[in-house]
Amino acid sequence: MIARFEAVRDAVDAAIEAALADLPDGDLADAMRYACVGGKRIRAFLVLESARLHAVPDARAMPVAVAVELLHAYSLVHDDLPAMDDDDLRRGMPTCHIQWNEATAILAGDALQAQAFEMLADPAIGEAEIRVALLRRFAEAVGARGMVWGQACDIAAETAVVALDLAAVKALQQAKTGALIRFAATAGAVIAAADPAPLEDYARHLGLAFQIADDILDVTGDPAQTGKRTGKDARMGKATFVSLLGLDTARDKAAAIVGKAVDALNAYPGGEPVENLRQLARFIIHRQT
Amino acid sequence: MIARFEAVRDAVDAAIEAALADLPDGDLADAMRYACVGGKRIRAFLVLESARLHAVPDARAMPVAVAVELLHAYSLVHDDLPAMDDDDLRRGMPTCHIQWNEATAILAGDALQAQAFEMLADPAIGEAEIRVALLRRFAEAVGARGMVWGQACDIAAETAVVALDLAAVKALQQAKTGALIRFAATAGAVIAAADPAPLEDYARHLGLAFQIADDILDVTGDPAQTGKRTGKDARMGKATFVSLLGLDTARDKAAAIVGKAVDALNAYPGGEPVENLRQLARFIIHRQT
Numbered sequence: 001m002i003a004r005f006e007a008v009r010d011a012v013d014a015a016i017e018a019a020l021a022d023l024p025d026g027d028l029a030d031a032m033r034y035a036c037v038g039g040k041r042i043r044a045f046l047v048l049e050s051a052r053l054h055a056v057p058d059a060r061a062m063p064v065a066v067a068v069e070l071l072h073a074y075s076l077v078h079d080d081l082p083a084m085d086d087d088d089l090r091r092g093m094p095t096c097h098i099q100w101n102e103a104t105a106i107l108a109g110d111a112l113q114a115q116a117f118e119m120l121a122d123p124a125i126g127e128a129e130i131r132v133a134l135l136r137r138f139a140e141a142v143g144a145r146g147m148v149w150g151q152a153c154d155i156a157a158e159t160a161v162v163a164l165d166l167a168a169v170k171a172l173q174q175a176k177t178g179a180l181i182r183f184a185a186t187a188g189a190v191i192a193a194a195d196p197a198p199l200e201d202y203a204r205h206l207g208l209a210f211q212i213a214d215d216i217l218d219v220t221g222d223p224a225q226t227g228k229r230t231g232k233d234a235r236m237g238k239a240t241f242v243s244l245l246g247l248d249t250a251r252d253k254a255a256a257i258v259g260k261a262v263d264a265l266n267a268y269p270g271g272e273p274v275e276n277l278r279q280l281a282r283f284i285i286h287r288q289t
Numbered sequence: 290m291i292a293r294f295e296a297v298r299d300a301v302d303a304a305i306e307a308a309l310a311d312l313p314d315g316d317l318a319d320a321m322r323y324a325c326v327g328g329k330r331i332r333a334f335l336v337l338e339s340a341r342l343h344a345v346p347d348a349r350a351m352p353v354a355v356a357v358e359l360l361h362a363y364s365l366v367h368d369d370l371p372a373m374d375d376d377d378l379r380r381g382m383p384t385c386h387i388q389w390n391e392a393t394a395i396l397a398g399d400a401l402q403a404q405a406f407e408m409l410a411d412p413a414i415g416e417a418e419i420r421v422a423l424l425r426r427f428a429e430a431v432g433a434r435g436m437v438w439g440q441a442c443d444i445a446a447e448t449a450v451v452a453l454d455l456a457a458v459k460a461l462q463q464a465k466t467g468a469l470i471r472f473a474a475t476a477g478a479v480i481a482a483a484d485p486a487p488l489e490d491y492a493r494h495l496g497l498a499f500q501i502a503d504d505i506l507d508v509t510g511d512p513a514q515t516g517k518r519t520g521k522d523a524r525m526g527k528a529t530f531v532s533l534l535g536l537d538t539a540r541d542k543a544a545a546i547v548g549k550a551v552d553a554l555n556a557y558p559g560g561e562p563v564e565n566l567r568q569l570a571r572f573i574i575h576r577q578t
Contacts, residue, residue, distance in 0.1 A: 144312045
């Protein structure tokens with residue numbers, strides 16, 4: 001899986017570079033490219049492996065993989081803004097508004113979102129019906145019922161009088177990080193016009209495990225490795241899986257959820273893409289970045 | 290034309306309300322709806338009349354009209370942010386970040402952009418091929434080669450040492466406000482799978498006239514009527530059509546450009562939609578808001 005993961009990362013990096021190649025020169029284009037550097041490309045990997053699982057070649061899935069990564073990059077740029085999470089470090093580099101300024105960061109995020117949607121018009125993906133199906137699912141994953149809604153809840157929770165309970169944190173995270181992960185992991189089935197239900201099940205567990213691991217990393221992680229500030233949730237008094245469950249129980253829970261993600265893929269006959277998706281789920285809770 | 294314009298405005302207002310009806314309760318949904326209140330719906334009118342010109346019924350064009358208005362609303366919310374144009378008054382009401390806060394305004398803009406793209410997936414518009422064609426044109430009009438690029442240039446110009454000349458102001462405005470107007474005015478042709486060239490020509494002139502009129506209104510307008518602060522360009526020492534040409538020449542130029550917009554429609558046999566589009570062009574330079 002490691003070899004495939006690295007090959008995907010390099011191919012996705014190149015495809016992102018190509019997608020952002022022909023923009024008018026200036027801070028806006030520079031900031032957009034900067035915001036896309038250094039991602040782990042987990043979401044792109046989900047798109048490409050769920051596609052392979054349905055015998056869809058990388059060439060058809062790649063524009064969708066790029067769309068997901070551009071969208072993810074936009075969300076990080078806006079989340080890092082002073083008015084939001086106010087972070088100055090991301091992927092080991094100054095955040096976009098530190099490197100440039102707030103206006104450029106807001107606009108770079110806006111343009112990355114538009115560019116992400118534009119990728120879905122690429123005829124390489126397949127029939128127009130498929131591209132429209134992806135468009136609808138993508139927009140739902142992003143907008144006021146998906147990622148952006150999750151982020152709004154997260155911001156609201158910071159100033160709320162009553163801290164969130166476990167069910168609320170789960171719902172919030174299933175929107176904030178889960179919605180885009182679900183889109184990515186089911187994209188292959190949608191491109192192949194196949195039933196996305198088993199992948200949806202896999203992705204729901206994966207997204208949750210991913211977020212619990214993120215909360216754990218915020219407590220145990222080394223900024224030199226994670227490339228972002230740690231210990232922030234505790235300083236902010238934020239309700240997280242770790243603050244609500246304790247570190248050990250959170251770890252146990254993440255491991256159990258990864259087991260469910262792995263099992264969800266039993267719906268498929270097996271093969272390399274299925275095994276890769278299983279390994280990705282296991283990797284999620286052992287990663288240090 | 291006035292009766293049709295008012296009927297369109299009411300129908301578009303209702304369609305926007307319906308599009309934003311089923312969002313999770315909270316500040317995010319409230320801010321999104323707030324940001325859409327009170328628009329003149331000029332862009333929606335362009336979509337619906339260019340559609341009628343091609344015998345496309347309102348029901349097919351309406352999701353596109355709503356998309357354009359949601360997108361326009363998002364752009365205003367982000368442009369008004371303190372890090373951007375720092376405006377506190379819009380359409381006679383406190384701007385979104387004043388009414389709520391910056392985080393909510395950023396997120397409401399983000400979600401409005403996603404929702405705008407989602408509208409283009411609506412099967413009511415027509416075949417999937419047509420929806421994908423609209424998606425591509427829409428994304429181009431918005432992103433790092435369109436509206437967002439224009440806004441980035443506008444922000445950059447504020448701190449530039451050398452003021453923009455007329456050609457630069459024109460290029461900037463053709464991106465910042467022109468790109469979305471061109472998308473809107475050609476949408477009807479795209480939905481009908483017809484040649485959009487004459488409408489493109491009309492829209493290019495219309496967009497320019499619109500911006501010159503905006504610059505004039507910033508000098509001559511009454512905040513009680515425009516619903517936003519005036520005199521701002523001059524206070525900021527911003528290069529505008531008025532600062533570069535003088536008020537009288539700017540007025541003459543706007544009138545001449547409207548004439549070109551009107552003439553561009555000679556490519557069509559005539560009829561009510563063509564006449565409405567001509568009247569809209571004339572209205573553009575006489576409006577007080």
